[in-house]
Amino acid sequence: MPADMTMLADHTARQLLDFSQKLDINLLDNVVNSMYYDVGSQQRLAQEVLTNLKDHPDAWTRVDTILEFSQNMKTKVCVDFCFCL
Template identity: 90%
Template sequence: MPAEMTMLADHPARQLLDFNQKLDINLLDSVVNSMYHDIGNQQRVAQEVLTNLKDHPDAWTRVDTILEFSQNMKTKV
């Protein structure tokens, strides 16, 4: 398993990829902030989570929640 995936496996943001759970919009906003403002490992993990979330076949089911409840414009985009 690549190092990035090992970091992701232990990271709390991984729960965003579990579509059996309710979307934690605050966690998603935090991951998006990390993507834009952090550096190093935190940014890489955020990028990995967001890429996997975007590529998930059921990602479209989260759009309404994101648009309605996110406080971060970058998350909405």
């Protein structure tokens, strides 16, 4: 995997997992789109970022924001299914 892709994934994961900052809904929508529409390493990276977000103990605190502000129905379905189980 190229180093720049790893850095991008690390940056994205850090940003989405930083619960002291406002959630970047557009970034989350982009990661979800990558999981659904990309292939190969980009898709795996998106899945890894989303899994880390889902597994975070405070992830549930983001559900209402995501459901209200996301423009991506796949993000809303993913978050509703993954975080609310």
